[in-house]
Amino acid sequence: MTVEQIPSLLYSPIEDDLRSSVRSVLADHASWQSVLALTESVATVDQTLWRVLADEVGVTGLAIAEEHGGAGASWRETAVVLEELGRAVAPVPFLGSSVFSTALLLGLRVDDLLESVASGTRVAAVVVSAAQQVPRAHRSAILVGDSASAHVPGVLDALTADILLIPTAAGDIVAVEASDPGVRITPVVSLDMTRQLADIRVDGASARLLGRGTAASSALSTAWTITAALLASEQLGVAEWCLEAGVGYLKERRQFGQLIGSYQALQHRCADLWVEIAQARAVARYAAACAAEGSGDLEIAAALAQSVCSEVAVSAAEICVQLHGGIGFTWEFPAHLYLKRAKSAALVLGAADGHRARLGGLIDLTPADAPGSAHPAEEPS
């Protein structure tokens, strides 16, 4: 294996500017109180926030070339947006539309759809179950003539989708308008209501074929990998918020006549978490850079980033709850929103063990042979 030079893992001045624009929009539109209130409303996606992010900040088409309606930046900048969205557990369909669908449309070179998704005027969703371990069509998804059917539970960011991108069991990818009378999108009571899932039923909707064969399957697989790589940045943002909130509380809460932050047991938990987050940031940045450059190391970087960031975000959220004591366990404090986002995001695109298993294949560290085969002599005769 040749040793590649490690790309910059820092934030560029442009990325810093982008971050502060996104952060200030989120500060205005996505206070935790409003995010929490939205989770209990009928429409859990913040359409106003989405419009502002798309129209004023232009985050929806960062990774897309300007001639296709995008901003001509890259997945690196997109990752910075995700960090901020994670920090705010913002209820917008960014991951599903501006990352997963966008990457898929890029791979399939569907310029017209790409343009409308890049500009944020239309939202797209890839119709696969959110937590599956591998990028694979749902077995119910079929195309007959130019009409598609699919019954797919638990789809990411599909609640407000205008376009459904459906991988079919036969290996095609088709687009269906969500407004088609054959389409039903049903909200799911989700563990993470800041990113509510939807069950999709498509029954004989008119479909447009976007790709087939290996072109389609490799586009799906690449889009899935890019999404995994970038989800890590959202997880990083979640973890950062949790550590900051926890440390902030340790500096103000007193018990036994002293700040609880003076207890080494708590200091050490925070210090350990800080080290984990520092690593999470590095692997998330690396994954975003690999995605941006189309690096040959992207698959490894994505599997690595998911293996690390899924667990770091969950552990940060769990620690955050714990550091807050009784308050951390209440609905009226935002820690639970982060806990639910972190645990759900850890399952989205497969849990960390799945990513490690993938990684094992990629780096030639495969598991032991199936039990029994190694010791045939132990079989009773």
Next chain:
Amino acid sequence: MSASPPLDGGSLAALTDAFLATHTPGSMDDLEFLRARFDAGLAVVSQPAGLGGLGASAELQEQVDLAFANAGSPDNRSAYNIIGLGMAAPTLLRFGTSAQQQRWLRPLWTGENIWCQLFSEPGAGSDLASVATSAVRTEAGWVINGQKVWTSLAHEASFALLLARTDPDAPKHRGMSYFVVDMFSPGVDVRPLRQVTGETEFNEVFLTDVLVPEENRLDEVGNGWKVATGTLMNERMALGAATPPREGGPIGSLTDLWRTRPDLRRPALHDRVLRLWVQAESLRLMAARLRQQQLAGQPGPEGSGAKLAYAQLAQETSSLELDLLGDEGLRYDDWTARRPEIGDLGDRTAGFRYLRAKGNSIEGGTSEVMRNIIAERVLGLPPGPRPDRDTPWKELPR
């Protein structure tokens, strides 16, 4: 205690049979049945005669419970009365006067009275000894003012265990007293608090000029901390050292899932499931051993170890359950703010168990506090500096 030797299993079985021969569950009023069982000393056999027991060994409880269960004996709402049965009863038995025991233990055991625990306050959680709720003695009795928080089951409870400050001039551990509060007294205001699960299992309780009669004080004035410590040790035993059957408790949901859903199994998770099984079984046996050790005496700080281990186990188990479930784990059942049905953990989604288990390392003393107790009280390590120990409570910074 009488001088006669304690009952053995055989005579207890005979007493149980004789009782069941004259009292048929279902053919008489449930409450009358439970009261009669209490009066016959077959409720908690280790309790003294006249107080629901026969002074028998606690080891014999299981066989009695089993005989009653097999006969279809009615339930005494034990799931709702964990605080009553697990904490209030032992506290009353140890610190109550005979009159207090006579008055409260029977309706507690029958489930007529649910109990809750008014300990924690916004400013006094881990540092419970800093409670600020005041109890002032008047001719009519004690007048209570203050705010309690995180009070589980206050909305169901008829009575509460209350820790309050009676002497603000004394150092904090020495200025508290312990009371039993009638939750229907004027001035008790219970307001629901919602939890991460969506449910409203606990409450804020505002106490405004609540009058508590002198006869509701437990132990001496100024001895509140000693009594509260007793309650807490019982709480930690109740929370951590339950002895369910093998694979009872949180591990059961995980092992069920693994066995019944081969489609979900993944090689990488197999060893983790087994590790958790081992952890659960070790804890179960440790708890059994702890209970055996403590049959005669009162629970010591060792219960803190069981509580600590239980919280870790419950959290890791439910987390792994979600990992296993994948897509199904992303779904939740119900976020509605509602009073919980206690004891229905197994009927809820894995996500509910995952979220509820987060409370296990906070309620009844946090896991950090459990570690401090083990370090200082079991291992005898030097305690951290406590500048507040000897200062009059009212001079402490807040």
